[in-house]
Amino acid sequence: MGAFVLETLTLGMYGEPRHTLREYVQNAFDSIRSAQRLKRLTGRGEVTIRLAADKISIRDNGLGVSAAQAYRTLTSVGASKKDRQRDAGFRGIGRLAGMAYCDTLTFETSFPDETVVTTVSFDCTKLLKAMDPDSGGDMELSRLLGSAITFAQVETATPEEHYFEVRMEGLAHAPDNLKNGSSVIEYLSETVPVPYDPSWPRAAQIEQSYRSFFGAPMETIDVTVVEGAIETLVFKPYGERYDHANGETELDSVEFEQDTDGRYWGWIGRTKDAVTISDWKTRAPRMRVRNIQVDGTQLFEQLFSEVNPSYGRLAAYYVGEIHIAPDHVVPNARRDGFEETENWLAIRKDLIEGLCANLASQAYEASRDKQKEITKVIKQVDELKKAGGKLTQNPKASYEAVVDLLTKARRLRRNASSALKVANAVDSTVAAGKELGPTSNVAVLQEAAKDVEAIESQARMLIGRFMDDDEKITALRSRIRNELMEEVLAIVSAHVDPPTYQAIRKNLLALT
Known part of the structure; x- marks a missing residue:
């Protein structure tokens, strides 16, 4: 098999760069669960992801790989001892997921009761060059891998140690979202097996229902992202x-x-x-x-x-x-x-x-109900528009009819504003990322709002007809005063006892 097979199994497998981190956390999750099954880990499974300018490391406290098995296990592509029924990953290709984004990909591990630390490194620059279409991919795959792998074992661990660490070094070709802490945290919170935020009040209820159904607690690990001096423990993104x-x-x-x-x-x-x-x-x-x-x-x-x-x-x-x-x-x-x-x-x-x-x-019924609300407001604006037009052309229009038009226009302007918020939500659902045309709910309501403003201007202009009529002006003042009085008394009533309210009301009425 030629080098292009390796390209298909690695670069061609993961379109989103951060999927690389998901694969390594998934492998860590399996290793942690193995350590827990063998009673080598009694506490929480922990994965620490460290982000630096030119290096990313992912380290877990899982079982690790024994010194005798490390080279064969870590250099095999598309082969794995994992069990599909037991493990999250089982195809044996995820470990090379980071190859596209670094110059060197290194795996380091130690195993319980052993003092050996094993290091296996892949020269990704050499591998990527061999997979370049212009190079022809003519080198046989096993020979290519053999020339790109270095292997070392040293006696530096203690028998109690067990861990696995992935290091991606030389990140000149890595995109920003793979190196940026907030981007990594956001992605991991959505995808990997971390717990719900313990401050979320519904978390306990959800976890209890899961346990009742599956007969075991929801499996989680602690994932910490370290960027500089900032350490962030990752939780699922759900809340209130x-x-x-x-x-x-x-x-x-x-x-x-x-x-x-x-x-x-x-x-x-x-x-x-x-x-x-x-x-x-x-x-x-x-x-x-x-x-x-x-x-x-x-x-x-x-x-x-x-x-x-x-x-x-x-x-x-x-x-x-x-x-x-x-x-x-x-x-x-x-x-x-x-x-x-x-x-x-x-x-x-x-x-x-x-x-x-x-x-x-x-959801469709809820969306349709909102559409009805929007349609109702638009219809009311049209009706008011017609009424305003008739009053403008009627030389005998009464003062009361004009004031009523102005009051309705002001009230409708508030309703249109509320409907516009609803329309934005409805249109964003309907659009699904597409540009909306002039007949969208938002566009129609924006046009209706302009109509309401025009109606208010008409009403104010019509009121000018009555400005020289002292009787009309007096009636207008009285109406406005009474409306203000009702609003003030409604506010006062909510905050004082009955005797005080009656005293205030009496004094206000006396002022008028």
Whole structure:
């Protein structure tokens, strides 16, 4: 096999650079679980990711690899001793995921009861050059790997030590999102098996429901990102507040979904305002196996689209997770979906016909109700516009009718402002990233707001007809005074006792 095979198994496998970190954390997770099964680790599994200008390291306190097995294990490509039913990763290709972004990729490890530290390094510059299309990829793969690998073992560990560390050095070709702390933390919080933030009040309820269904606690590890002097412990991104196009909305409820055949369990969060959540870390439910995310929003968007082709956008009305039992599905090599097994196709069908059909229907109804609110305001503006036009052309228009027009216009302006916020949310859902035309809800309401301003200007102009009429002016002043009096007394009533309120009311009336 030539060098281009290695390109397919590494560079061609991970389109998003940060998937590299997910692969290394996934391997660390498996190693930690092995150490816990063998009673070599009784505390929390820990992974520390250190970011520097020209170096990234990922170190865990898992079992590590024994000195006798280290070279063969770490230099084998597409071979692994892992068990698909037990481990998160099992194909043996993820360890070279970082090759595209560094000059040297190094693995260092020690094993319980051994004093040997093993180091295996890959010359990624040489490997990438051999995979360059212009070089022809004519070197045989095993010979290429043999020329690019260095191996060393030294007696520097203590028998109690066990760890595995990945070092990516020489990051001239690494993109910023792989080296930036906030970007890395954001990505890891979404994808790797970290716990919920303990300050989130719903976390305990979700964890208890998971334990009741699967018969064991949700598996998590502690992942810490270190950048300079700043250390950040990573948690899942869920909380009580979520961003949308016009601000924030609060989580209203969490509902649990359970498969009667024991294949999957999950939670779905609904917000108080039925809006499209704009935060890409949380929008739309996610699928997880062994508490590691499979794909992002696309899986559930596809399932919603199976209910109705236009419903894919409605998945973003919700947050949540569906955890699938690992013995029922096989994540594909890119971890952006599942192998098309009979089990997965059956689960997929159940999720579409049960969960997604119900959620999509409810989101659609909520969206339609908002559309009705917007339509109502637009209709009211049109009616007021016609009334204003008639008054303008009527020389016998009464003073009361003009003042009534002005009052309605002011009230409608407030309603239009509220409707505009709703319209932004509706349009952002409908658009799904596309540019909206002049007939969008926002565009129509903005035009309606201009109409209301024009109506108010008309009403003020018409009032000018009556300015020389002392009787009309007196009536206007009296009306305004009474309206102000009612508003003041309503505010006072909420803050004082009845006798005080009556005394204030009496004095105010006396002033008028």
